[in-house]
Amino acid sequence: MNLFRVLSVLLAVTVVLVSGCKSVPDAAEGGEESNRFASLLEGDYRIGVDDRIQITVWRNPELSTTVPVRPDGKISVPLIGDVQAGGNTPTQVAAIIKEKLSAYIREPNVAVILTELRSHEFLSRVRVTGAVRTPRSMPYRPGMTVLDAVLEAGGVNDFASPNRTKLYRKGKTKTDIFDVDLADILTKGKLESNFDLKPGDVVTVPERIF
Structure with a gap:
């Protein structure tokens, strides 16, 4: 060199x-x-x-x-x-x-x-939608997990069904969907489904079915 x-x-x-x-x-x-x-x-x-x-x-x-x-x-x-x-x-x-x-x-x-790097700013974000207190689009940070993103969105609201949470990850040809047992993560400390996030991931917390 x-x-x-x-x-x-x-x-x-x-x-x-x-x-x-x-x-x-x-x-x-x-x-x-x-x-x-x-x-x-x-x-x-x-x-x-x-x-x-x-x-x-x-x-x-x-x-x-x-x-x-x-x-x-x-x-x-x-x-x-x-x-x-x-x-x-x-x-x-x-x-x-x-x-x-x-x-x-x-x-x-x-x-x-x-x-x-500004051209890829939005491709490098993580989004949390659905039954959370503050739906967010946030910058991705190395080491960020599903729990980190949900907490940054204010946690789940009173109408959430946290154990039906989904993680959506867009691949080259299809979107992969992962089941997240968010209630178990939040209340029981079971971290098996507390996935590491990647840029572009979307975490969706659905509402309860009444």
Whole structure:
């Protein structure tokens, strides 16, 4: 790994640690978010609209910038203008910028780093619906369980039938449905059906049948 690559990775980790609530999560947190973080450093993530990226041109700070991806999927880069970012990986965008800058700079070194993941914000949420006190759409957090989500929604209301709770998880071809014995979890501490959640999961607590 050359010096420029090492510095680029260190810069990416620094940005992650100081960014706000919508920034890329720390790899040490584990789970799905850790996998996503790892993919960023490996260059596999496909940039989307509203993502925010940092462009660093080695020894040319006047060309370095941090920009959002516009609705048309493009970004504006000093000196060379618009560059297609949406649908490409950071590595691919860096290569495009490098090629365009080569007309003005001899052998430019370019790094593209994602600082905020905004295009996938809603795909990364967990939702709790039905007979809870406050139906919620909440950000997914590594380690979150069904019980965590229900408690964050204020718990079940007086009309709930908690042992008929369902967890819905959308797969590639179908939606998987899991039975959750929420009453047993809440009152008896039986955690067998207290499933770990994944981004996009929906927990539904039905009302009692009178």
